[in-house]
Amino acid sequence: MRLAGCLGLPAQAGPARAGVVLVGGSGATDRDNDTFFPPLRDHLLNAGTAVLSYDKRGVGASSGDWRAATLTDLAADASAALDFLRSQPEVEAHSVGFFGHSEGGWVVLRAATARDDMPWVVTNSCPGVSPAVQERHALAHHLRDAHPGSQADVDADADAENTLALYDRLIEAGRRDADFATAMHLVDAAGRPPGLAYYRADMDEHLWTFLKRKQDHDPTPDLIGLRCPHLAFFGGQDPLVPVADSLHVLGAALCRTGRSRRATLTVEVLPEADHRLRLPGGGNGPAPGYLDKLTRWLHQH
Template sequence: MPGEWRVREVRFGAEGVTLAGLLGVPGGEAVAGVVLDGGSGPSDRDNDGSFRPIRRYLLEAGVAVLSYDKRGVGRSSGRWCAATMDDLASDALAALGFLRAQPEVPDEAAGLFGHSEGGWVALRAAARGAPSWVVTNSCPGVTPAEQERYARTTAARASGSRHERDVDSVVAFYDRLVEAGRRGAGFAEATRIVAEAGHPALAAFWSDVDADGWEFLKRKQDHDPLPDALRLRCPHLAIFGGADELVPVAASVRLFGEAACDADRDHRASLTVQVFAGADHRVRRDGVLAPGYLPTLAKWIHAPG
């Protein structure tokens, strides 16, 4: 009956890997379907729990939801740290194909939702494939290197550095780290740069990075999302938290807006931007999703563009 929904464990193949996740379908035929792609690192089907309230709300709104463990995480095979952005985009497209194959899901109303790094993945997938729409959630419009530079600057200021020269020093060491990555430096050299900086803002960034993680960072650090945004052939909803300390929100809105205004962009592509004042990187205020976030997301998925 309407309003009832169910969730089941699923597995599906992608390029060289088998991905595992959760498929939720509403009671009766779904009005739309969405694939949820998590953020950076070893993100699972729940994206550290942040996808659970989104999944529940969308299911109750009649939207089928598929989320999955990133390759090498949970019950998925492979290694995420050995992947490229194209590999991750192929995984997202495989998930979209699996979702569209479900009898309850209308093929013409299935799209991609990507959080943070997952937004870059969703944009790359959308530029290569044909989702009905794409939602990016706290996805920077700048490269990973530029985004992390902004985050280290914000973290240095928040750590109690009393002088701007202290912040400048952290940023200078971060820039050295980026340049080391560009010339292929090894993990030991990168670790020495972070240790030499001797600042918690850089140490916090490095705390979860191992040798494999450093190789992944080197591969992705200059990924530019704007060419993918220019190649979109579908509506794009870009969501941000106005108090996001990890993403340069104003710059990202401007850059996605410039891409949307490009005269050569496909006429089917549109851009809607929603910034939730006072919300953080996961679009939360006081630990819960910002007021209006879930209704805004569901309403747009029901009628994108």
């Protein structure tokens, strides 16, 4: 299998530089992770940090198929990217770490835990709960926003409840390793509620197999197994991630007996920010202070 991506080196001459591997979120994410990575990449380069990002398996110029992979497979891809960046003569190998956004946070936590040579890891809007719990939270938030306040009539409330009940049946079907035809029978029997399209409008057999394989991933063992400093960013108004529950999980893992003394945890919650750490009405740009907090922490480590 071949991964394709882009390597950015700071323009200024000087000694060997630190580096970061950017790992994108769920779905068919490329090296830019839609529009999220380019401003992050530019900021890191301007701060003197080398940056490598890549197309997920089967996306862009990368071979393979992410839907046929496990999170462990995706972590192996991230680890290979890390080794490539560390092999560059302009980069100080022992100062290269991971930045994982959303699902990419699960990926880099798994990759970092499997290695003894990590200086640090950064997660961005990474749920501390399982995919099944996180996606139910996101679906419920979407359904609530679709019928806000007093405008939500009895029929709309019933539709939302039916949609969430169908979601729960699909999760249980996944735990029984039900095939795609069985899953679609459940959807058809529920009348194909339109709200479910937010969960997966593009569902096919390959995606169903990937989702049921991933749905009960528990990030706690990887959090406990970390042996390096961890910076975790969250947006306080993230509609996709249960932030309070995620913070509870991170705190509980931090207090587990046997956790490495090197595995310090720094949490930054930007109160008004969303899943991509943007403010309402702020366009695609990051919230003020976000990128500065990131580079300041990286320089300290």
